[in-house]
Amino acid sequence: xxxxxxxxxxxxxxxxxxxxxxxxxxxxxxxxxxxxxxxxxxxxxxxxxxxxxxxxxxxxxxxxxxxxxxxxxxxxxxxxxxxxxxxxxxxxxxxxxxxxxxxxxxxxxxxxxxxxxxxxxxxxxxxxxxxxxxxxxxxxxxxxxxx
Numbered sequence: 001x002x003x004x005x006x007x008x009x010x011x012x013x014x015x016x017x018x019x020x021x022x023x024x025x026x027x028x029x030x031x032x033x034x035x036x037x038x039x040x041x042x043x044x045x046x047x048x049x050x051x052x053x054x055x056x057x058x059x060x061x062x063x064x065x066x067x068x069x070x071x072x073x074x075x076x077x078x079x080x081x082x083x084x085x086x087x088x089x090x091x092x093x094x095x096x097x098x099x100x101x102x103x104x105x106x107x108x109x110x111x112x113x114x115x116x117x118x119x120x121x122x123x124x125x126x127x128x129x130x131x132x133x134x135x136x137x138x139x140x141x142x143x144x145x146x147x
Contacts, residue, residue, distance in 0.1 A: 003056045010056045014064060017057075020131055021068025022075075024107070069123040071114070075107050078114035 003010045015029040022029070080090040082105065 003060070008056075013057050014060060017061060017064035018068040018071075021065050021126060022072050022107070065125050066123060069125050070120060073120055073123045074114040074117050075110045077117055078110040079105055082110070082113065 003014065011031050012026075015031050016026055019026045019029045076087055076090045080087040083090065083103075
C-alpha cells in the first residue's frame with residue numbers, strides 16, 4: 001500500500017475495497033506497505049506520500065475496486081476452464097462447481113491458472129445495492145488493539 005496510515009483507517013478501508021469485489025471476507029485480504037522510497041513513484045495520482053486531506057479512499061476507490069473485480073473475473077474464468085463450464089455457471093466467486101458433485105476450489109488453488117490468463121480490458125463492478133463488506137463496520141486494522 002502506497003498510502004501512509006496514521007490512525008485514520010486507511011489500512012482498513014483499502015482492503016475493504018478489494019474484499020468487496022473479490023467477494024471474500026475482510027480477513028482474507030492482507031495489506032503490506034510499499035518500501036518508503038518507492039511510495040511517491042507508485043502513488044501516481046498524488047505523486048507524493050502523505051497522510052491527511054482524506055485522499056486515500058477518494059483517490060483509490062475505483063482503482064482498487066477495479067483491481068478486485070479484474071482478479072475476480074480472472075479467477076472465475078480459471079474455475080470455468082478447470083470444470084469446462086461457461087463462466088456464468090462457475091458458481092459463487094468462481095469457487096463452486098455447478099454440477100451436483102459439489103466440488104469447490106479456493107482462490108488460492110485458482111491463482112496460478114488465473115495469472116496466466118489475459119487481463120480483461122473491461123470488468124463490471126458490483127452494484128452499490130449488493131455491496132456487503134463496505135456496509136459492515138469492521139474492527140480497525142490501523143492501530144493495535146488494546147489489551
